[in-house]
Amino acid sequence: MNRSRDVQINEDVDFEALIQNKQLLKGLEQAGYARPSPIQLQAIPLGRLGVDLIAQAKSGTGKTVVFGVISLETVRAIGIHPQVLMVAPTREIAIQIRDVIRNLAKYTPGIRCEAFIGGTAHHSNAKLLKNCHIVVGTPGRLMALLHDHSLITRDIKLLVLDEADKLMSEVFGQQIQYINNQLPKKKQTLAFSATFTQELLDSFQNMMNQPQIVRLTTEVPELEEVQQYCKKISVEKQESESDYSQKLKVYKAKFEMVAELLSKIPFYQCMIFVNSVPRAVELSKWLTQEGWMSGHISGGLTQVQRMAVMEKMRDFKLRVLVCSDLIARGIDIDRVNLVINIDYPREIETYMHRVGRTGRFGK
Numbered sequence: 001m002n003r004s005r006d007v008q009i010n011e012d013v014d015f016e017a018l019i020q021n022k023q024l025l026k027g028l029e030q031a032g033y034a035r036p037s038p039i040q041l042q043a044i045p046l047g048r049l050g051v052d053l054i055a056q057a058k059s060g061t062g063k064t065v066v067f068g069v070i071s072l073e074t075v076r077a078i079g080i081h082p083q084v085l086m087v088a089p090t091r092e093i094a095i096q097i098r099d100v101i102r103n104l105a106k107y108t109p110g111i112r113c114e115a116f117i118g119g120t121a122h123h124s125n126a127k128l129l130k131n132c133h134i135v136v137g138t139p140g141r142l143m144a145l146l147h148d149h150s151l152i153t154r155d156i157k158l159l160v161l162d163e164a165d166k167l168m169s170e171v172f173g174q175q176i177q178y179i180n181n182q183l184p185k186k187k188q189t190l191a192f193s194a195t196f197t198q199e200l201l202d203s204f205q206n207m208m209n210q211p212q213i214v215r216l217t218t219e220v221p222e223l224e225e226v227q228q229y230c231k232k233i234s235v236e237k238q239e240s241e242s243d244y245s246q247k248l249k250v251y252k253a254k255f256e257m258v259a260e261l262l263s264k265i266p267f268y269q270c271m272i273f274v275n276s277v278p279r280a281v282e283l284s285k286w287l288t289q290e291g292w293m294s295g296h297i298s299g300g301l302t303q304v305q306r307m308a309v310m311e312k313m314r315d316f317k318l319r320v321l322v323c324s325d326l327i328a329r330g331i332d333i334d335r336v337n338l339v340i341n342i343d344y345p346r347e348i349e350t351y352m353h354r355v356g357r358t359g360r361f362g363k
């Protein structure tokens, strides 16, 4: 398969040149990873040295494998308390990371990785934490587990922050500081992001020790093989018409345009981003009536419902997923080759994340 330059390296290097651990190499091979991507080539050797690291690379270029490999090189299948803590901003990303780590660790006996997320039973977490070497979690749940002392941190040697720009933003920043304060001072910290700003760098000042920075793009990190188009929709406004009724008309016109695009563009799976949750629900229902295998996901659903929708999408039981920005980041669904934004996102970065749900690993 032809992949874009985003994920190709010029050097004649394979994973064996970066990693000695045979079991991990077998895990990588079984997962279908033959050669490292540019971010993997640069960040894995640095991370293995034990230094603090901030790594930035475009969406879908393999950042999870970077911290997956470094973590599996760090943990030992001994002791009953966690040794690695990974934090992700959404429950869906946390579950996805857990699955990638388990896959990579398939041939590494005795290593356990579990996800701890909000919306699931808290009481069963303490049991899961026993003998769990790699903990992946969302900030709120991790804080709760620290509060009630079920998450014992004394053996933690590595902290990973995925989607670090989001984790260090106003929404989660204080929670991350709190979590970090509960961890041993002597540990390695790795942070990953598709975007990079001076603000992000500053936010790590009191959390990292002279971090190494691996930054693969200095411009807007757009994906090379993803073609982007824009379609303007205009609806005439009657003089007596209210803004609300005009808005409804615009949405109706957008829905019809979506149906037209889905019929005209050949695609395997599509993600449609909508700013308003009620509109997302409405669009998904309407598309189902129109004969598309469609579902919707947003923070308005229960965790069980959210997981069921994601599973259906991954199992190809849905072709179209109408989404809020809940899953604009980090979600990796191989077959998604069409993304539609029916509203402009509120921030440029969000646009980039939404678009990055396709073209995964240079496809």
Ligand SMILES: Nc1ncnc2c1ncn2[C@@H]1O[C@H](COP(=O)(O)OP(=O)(O)OP(=O)(O)O)[C@@H](O)[C@H]1O
Pocket: 032, 033, 034, 035, 036, 037, 040, 057, 058, 059, 060, 061, 062, 063, 064, 065, 193, 194, 329, 330, 331, 332, 334, 356, 360, 361
């Ligand atoms: N060396 C490799 N060879 C082939 N495929 C790979 C390799 N590394 C990662 N992948 C695949 O690339 C896809 C994207 O990886 P990943 O989700 O880690 O990207 P990311 O950089 O974290 O993206 P985002 O910024 O959107 O979170 C995954 O499907 C993964 O299986």
